[in-house]
Amino acid sequence: MSINHLSRLPKSLRLRKSIMEEIMDSRTRLLTAIAGEEPDRVPLYCWVFGFKAPKELRWTEKCREVTHWYTMRLEHIHTLPQKWDIQQDFLRVDRWLSLGLDDVLDVSVPWSAHPDVTIRDWKQPPSAQEPYIPPLGGVGGGYTILCREYNTPAGALRHLVRQTEEYQGEGWVIQPDHPELFEDFNIPRGIEHAVSSPSDLPKLRYLLCDATSAQLASYREQMAQVKKFADERKVLVQGWSAFGMDGIVWLCGVEGAVMAAMENPSFFQELVDTMYDFDKRRTEIMLDVGGVDMVVQRGWYSSTPFWSPALFRRFVLPHLKDLVTIAHQAGALFAYVMTTGLMAMLDELKEANIDLLYFVDPVQDNIDLKVFKQRLECNFAVAGGINSGVTLGRGTPDEIREAVYSAVHDLAKGGGFILSPVDALFPDTPSDNVKILIEAWREVCNYPI
Template sequence: MPQDMEQLYQERLNRYVTAMRNEKPDMIPIRPFVAEFVAKYAGMTCQDVAHDYTKAFEAAVQCARDFDWDAVVANMVYVWTGLAQAAGLRYYGIPGIGIPANTGFNYIEPPEEQAFMREDEYDELIDDPTAFLYNTWLPRVSTEVSKIGEPATYRNNIALTKSAMAMMQYFYAFGPQVGRLRSECGTASAIAGIFKSPFDIIADKMRGYVGLTMDMHKQPDKVLKAAEAIMPHVVNVGLTTADPNNQVPIGFWMHRGCVPFVTPQQFDSHYWPTLKPCIEEFWKNGHQTLFYAEGRWRHHFDTFRELPERSIVFHCDQDDIFEVHRKLHDRFAISGGVPNMLLSWGTPEEVRQFVLRVIKEVAKDGGYILDAGAIMQNDTSVENMKMMTQVCREHGVYGSGTYKTPVATPPCDLPSSVESRKKVTGLAGRPAPHVKPGVCFPWEQRAKDLPEITGDKALVQKVWEDVDALGNMYIWQMLLSF
């Protein structure tokens, strides 16, 4: 790649990393989470970027190049609906198939009586979450996959094969896409890895919100045990998909844990005890977590302060960004807070004035990354996006002499961070699940089915476990990502 583009990339990455350290870079980094907005800007439909990820990739590159942003997600329209169709997933409204082609894909939560997990199935989930996903959950969420005990149909077989191969194809395409952003735009990749809280998973794709609400009254102990059973598995997904260089954070999409979805008491009894150890485990392993706090989370700001300094980047959606700054900035970097309604329906002058205030009051000491409150769809105004970017570039430059080129270490490897990582508990001391995270069919069971191994037993075991892990990746990514 051209030397000047690589230099630009390194400058932007350093700027972004410095801000995530809660320190002051040379200027405020811009990291917009743009989804269907990229389709609008590139002259494409929502169907184009949801159903053909190569078009989504192209639109993301075009936006990054034209807007002069520091970091973006390689594809914020992350759910590839071509894969969702291959698997026959019931819970998506797909642009151009049953809904308008220029409406973003959407999640359709089933009625309570058709929830993908029944109220009497907690024990099965607790015993072996991975087996539950394959045996019970997948046949219910798919129009194609046969239930256990039913004949394996032609459609069942090809759906599993196509969707698994499509997932690998899609995931392998992200490496070159990140490379394009770097070489063609000088833009850093904003996040790596995926994580959701165990409580959110039960609410989102298993019991549904209504079902979980009833369970919290009828059988709260079962809910807690289920969330605890899920913890090591989602941590495994987060760690195995995280940035190997420990520079950009693991993305954590926060859904049902805020008021009014659950009470503060339920947050304290179920949500936080099964979330905090996961975030600590990421920190122990050198990774920050991006708290993408969808909704309003002000009731829990004091609780978030229990986490180690710098261990998270708090993204502000519907909370007051100025209150977030007052409550959290001394411990964590902050991003977002520019209202989506303002970017969609406000005037450019209103955008200008709000961003100027954010620069003056929130970003004045560093540790701030400019972004909207929530993921930007195709209702976001191009003119307002240009204004937000322009104002930040013109007025978001820190005073001469305040910026020092950061030491070439990731956010979690600063001396103070290294010490705090030694003090957190994470998942240590918790009972190990009888089927380890990352495993579907344990080698110990498989070995009983094989003839005597006369050669290199360790080689046979390693290859079995490596391939078995792919089966584990498929079902957990289906749950978390699609």
């Protein structure tokens, strides 16, 4: 790791070797790994998205057992089957820490629509012209259409989505009863996405306003709670303030975004600039309020399944570099999310000067971890190393143990590695397999490796 990366750590965390050999608290351990150093042990950090926790780790609220775990990273997701708040985040963190794992508190910055914007919701009945047929049929042969119209001072913006109503099982997402502007669920079900032409951009800007005074006061109050808990438990706080290309795809759909970039690049650039302005404002608010160790930008929809390295360099990299600089100037670290296409995008990620990459996945990305480590050249730290859906979801105990051993052996030497299932523990991730993951990690986690 370069001197520049090390210098971003607070002086109190630039630890001498003798101190580093002692047991670290969770925040120090993660910050040391992110700085490219070797902490006392390889951190194990498990994101959760509906994970069905083992019974001995659950808690009860209002006479109801909290079975599935989420995170405040999902605060602006509208498809969760249950409410999740910061107090539940605190309880989850305590449960993971009790096992010796590391965990992180996630926060995100609110925003608002212009006060003159009004919203109208309605449903259109199934149509015989609808090309998608529900599995069990349906009236008219198609799906009901959920419709939302934003009436702005610049004109109306419409968003139409199929109401598929499928049940995926306990803990999984459910479809809301109206289209939300930013939501994964809309992408494959969209009929008319919110943004499709240059004339939509003035309307869109009315929906991307700063937080109201009431929202900001609530956020400050929440951050005071977060800071108090984080200081007491010595845990890291990361802030999700940048949608990046994920926001573009939410607004346009996958096909709409890719085609706009290729066929109407001037319009697409203006849309990208609009999203960056929104991301930058929220990031600056978050850094101004304080209490965040690391800024995180989403990038699930910024990788090679959607964009070539040339398009990434043109439309993503410039604003990403700017946001990284803003975070660093404020004394915060910067993490970027990308789970596929890492070898193809590695030069661009190095140039971005990020501190941490979420995630490297040897299965989904079909990546050789040893080669990746060599090509990385200690430019930034990485989290990941073990696939969640296949390895943890369906692997045998021996396969899980071997995956953990390989990830630690290939990525942890010299520091700069956080072992993490990519990219979360889900409702169908067997808790017994998670226990095997933890057991295997304990067998190989201690430095020196």
